[in-house]
Amino acid sequence: MKQKLVVIGAGMASGRALEHLFEMAPGTFDVTLFGAEPRGNYNRIMLSPVLSGEKTYEEIVTHDADWYVEHGVNCRFGETVTRIDRKNKTVHTQDGETAYDKLLVATGSAPFIIPVAGRDLPGVRAFRDLDDVNAMVEAAGKPGAQAVVIGGGLLGLEAAAGLHAQGMKVTVLHLMDHLLERQLDPAAGHLLKKELEGRGLKVHCKAQTKAILGEDHAEAVLLEDGTVYPADMVIMAAGIRPETRIAVDAGLHVERGVVVDDAMLTSDPDILAIGECVEHNSVCYGLVAPLYDMAKVAAQTLLDQEAAFKPVETSTKLKVTGVDVFSAGSFQGGDDSEDIVYRDAARGVYKRLVLKDDKVAGAVLYGDTADGAWYFQLLKDKEPVGDIRDKMIFGQALLSADADPFSAVAGLPDTAEICGCNGVCKGTIVQAIGEHGLTDIDGVKKFTKASASCGSCSGLVEQVLGLTLGDTYSGENQTKPMCGCTQHAHDDVRRLIIAKSLKNIPEVMQALEWTTPDGCSSCRPALNYYLLCAWPGEYVDDSQSRFVNERHHANIQKDGTFSVVPRMWGGLTNPNELRAIADVADKYEIPTVKVTGGQRIDLLGAKKEDLPSIWSELNDAGLVSGHAYGKALRTVKTCVGSEWCRFGTQDSTGMGVKLEQLTWGSWMPHKFKMAVSGCPRNCAESTIKDFGIIAVDSGWELHVGGNGGMKVRVTDFLCKVETEEEVIEHCFAFIQLYREEARYLERTAPWIERVGLDHVKEKLLDDAENRKALAERFRRSQQHAQDDPWAMQSRDPELRRTYEPLREKVIA
Known part of the structure; x- marks a missing residue:
């Protein structure tokens, strides 16, 4: 007969314990899982990317409903356990009582709310769960919203970065002298503060909060020194405390946390406890790696296997995008230690190693954390480093005789920990690569x-893959499936669509044996594009297989409204168009009208229900869609060129207008931007566009593969041509080569870096016939390119006249 196991808390620690339990002895326990949140286990470590918008909640779910059903877990989510009756071995909720043979307490931690006036005001929140994140995102959606984050530790900085990414003005208040004082020394803390302030965050150290001001809602934070910071939201991130209330009420031994022995047993032999709520040998843990170790030990204990929790050294990496910070061990130093310090102010790199008795005792890395795993291994191994002392600060690669990019990971033993969160060593990864291919x-x-x-x-896992697989490994991974619905890679799908003459999505899924009947949100848009590109004029675009922006022909904003951007050919406009835009802005109460970086006007804040009417009225004035939402041509930026500028050598504006009219409306793997500069001064920023043109006295220089954004890439020089006709032919050919070869959602920059510039030149420059054929294929595809979606969506069918003359230019 199965034993009854009741688990209180549906977080990461209990989830990992159940995983081990089901792997080691499936069917042993009848499991009932209580969780205060109305949802199952998700990766709380990844709440920061959800807050910043980099991930969705669905992407961080670790155990979905199917997993619980598969393992027969009785899920009681949204139901809080209020009492443990140890005598009768039951737990109580508002809905009744549940009996147990074994009880696992994993109640986690509660945020520390500093005891100041105003702490209970609406608008004051912690940063602990998905509900907190949703509330923060909602607050960030209000124009001009400001937030104050109290606490400059890991949690506080992640919250601050996420809110800032959502558009809020953020101030971080930290009580100590420098940020992350538990993980960083003052020098690294100073660099981190400087970096965050450079990104637009305000950081105030030595800040002692006196009160949170406001009547019905938080409005500001007052410091002891009299400083006041306005705030629409205040985030308490000053620390956590073990959540022990239910254990205290049950009479279990509780100090700071629920006291457990090496086997994770509490003072009651039938009750185990794991996670942030426990205290082991007078220590409470907040990092995920030791919590996962506890989970494995608890599972073994429940199965009457001998096991003991043995704390190990842990390291820390900051999860704020673009900030590389690593620390491990003790970096406080002392009379019996010595420091090795490396500073490179120009690169923003700082490294500090603390040595005691000729062994690594601590490490702090800022700006360059590539050797963090190596230093951490040296720290754990406690091996003397005298032989490498003089060079070790420069990294492991310098100690190697070659410049092998995998030398750092190659030098690590199989016991070296690669993944600290899950306690996975190098040898385990190598073994899995070999056993499972x-x-x-x-x-x-x-x-x-x-x-x-x-x-x-x-990054380390990638290096282990590269080291293990050798020449057969590619970081781009040519064989990686498009998604979980198929085993076929993007390139294979494109090839088979043509080889098998597959003309619609159901045909593709049937012929290529899709495992999910209707596909998913990842593969359907890709298939839709590949079919459009392969069979222009035959395949009918499936609007339901497009992302939400492309379905509504406008960019959805964080508050649920939309952004409407009419096209302005080459950045040109006229009084009639401007009057129409102004009339629309007035009539539909558009809150923000902004000039974009692509030389257009953006109407921000349009209501969904108003979109058809807005499209209709803009079309009446001759304005067509700017495709600011689409995987398509976005803009052709121009300068005024020779018509007006005394430095202009060619008519860059005319060239830009012509190119935009000839190429607009074509679907592509990703957004595509062009620019035409009238002279080498490059006022139109042609050298950071997908296709850039720079006029010179004797013709036009053509550049490809540039982009701005988070990772700026300057274009590669393609060639120089003399005439406008040659510019157009090379432009058409390059676009078509990109359309036919790039994977869906791959910009021109990564595509060129993957296939190589020589490949592009070979196709376009070395083979004139191939170039002409590519250009002709693009010209033919443009005859079947999307008509203006605004006119097609309009209430008045006659408005389609707007785009027809433009389409005729291509046909001609």
Whole structure:
């Protein structure tokens, strides 16, 4: 007969314990799982990317409903356990009582709310769960919203970065002298503060909060020194405390946390406890790695197997996008220690190693954390480093005789920890690669859980893959499936669509044996594009397989309204168009009208129900869609060129207008931007566009593969031509080569870096016939390119006249 196991708390620690339990002895327990939140286990480490908008909640779910059903877990989510009756071995909720043979307490921690006036005002929140994140995102949606984050530790900085990414003005208040004082020394803390302030965050150290001001809602934070910071939202991130109330009421031994022994047993032999709520040998843990170790020990104890929790050294990496911070061990130093410090102010790099008795005792890295795993291994191994002392600060690669990019990970022993969150060592990953034929990081995640939590070890996992697979490994991973619905890679799908003459999405899924009947939100848009590109004029675009922006022909904003951007050919406009835009802005109460970086006007804040009417009235004035929402041509930026500028050598504006009219409306793998500069001064910023043109006295220089954004890439020089006709032919050919070869959602920059500039030149420059054929294929595809979606969506069919003359230019 199965034993009854009741679990209080549906978080990461209990979830991992259940995983181990079901793997080691499936069917042993009848499990009932209580969770205060109305949802199952998700990766709380990844709440920061959800807050910043980098991930969705669905992407961080670790155990979905099917998993619980598969393992027969009785889920009682949204139901709080109010009492443990140890004598009768039952737990009580508002809905009744549940009996147990064994009880696992995993109640986690509660945020520390500093005891100041105003702490109970609406608008004051912690940062602990998805409900907090949703509330923060909602607050960030209000124009001009400001937030104050109290606490400059890991949690506080992640919250601040996420709110800032959502558009809020953010101030971080920290009580100590420098940020992350538990993880960083003052020098690294100063660099971090400087970096965050450079991004637009306000950081105030030595800040002692006196009160939160406001009547019906938080309005500001007052410091002891009299400083006042306005705030529409105040985030308490000053620390956490073990959640022990239910254990105290049950009479269990509780100090700071629920006291457990090495086997994770509490003072009651039938009750175990794990996670942030426990105290082991007078220590409470807040990092995920030791919590997962506890989970495994608890599972073994429940199965009457001998096991003991042995705390290990842990390291820390900051999860704020673009900030590389690593620390491990003790970095306080002392009379019996010595420091090795490396500073490179120009690169923003700082490294500090603390040595005691000729061994690594601590490490702090800022700006360059590539050797963090190596230093951490040296720290754990406690091996003397005298022989490498003089060079070790410069990194492991310098100690190697070659410049092998995998030398750092090659030098690590099989016991070296690669994934600290899940306790996965190098040897485990290598073994899994060999046993299961793994070729990519997703496979490693599935079979070992390495890189499945915070993701900060992904680079190391990639290196282990590269080292193990050798020449057969490519970071781009040519064989990686499009998604979980198929085993086929993007390139294979494109090839088979043509080879098998597959003309619609159901045909593709049937012929290529899709495992999910209707596909998913990842593969359907890709298939829709590949079919459009392969069979222009035959395949009918499936609007339901497009992303929400493309379905509504406008960019959805964070408050649920939309952004409407009419096209302005080459950045040109006229009084009639401007009057129409102004009339629309007035009539539909558009709150923000902004000039964009692409030389257009953006109407921000349009209501969904008003979109058809807005499209209709803009079309009446001759304005067509700017496709600011589409995987298509976005803009052709121009300068005034020779018509007006005394430095202009060619008619750059005329060239830009002509190119935009000839190429607009074509669907592509990703957004595509062009620019035409009238002279080498490059006022139109042609050298950071997908296709850039710079006029010179003797013709036009053509550049490809540039982009701005988070990772700026300057274009590669393609060639120089003399005439406008040659510009157009090369432009058409380059676009068509990109359309036919790039994978869906791959910009021109990564595409060129993957296939190589020589490949592009070979197709376009070395083979004139091929170039002409590519240009002709693009010209033919433009005859069947999308008509103006605004006119097509309009209430008045006659408005389609707007785009017809433009389409005729291409046909001609």
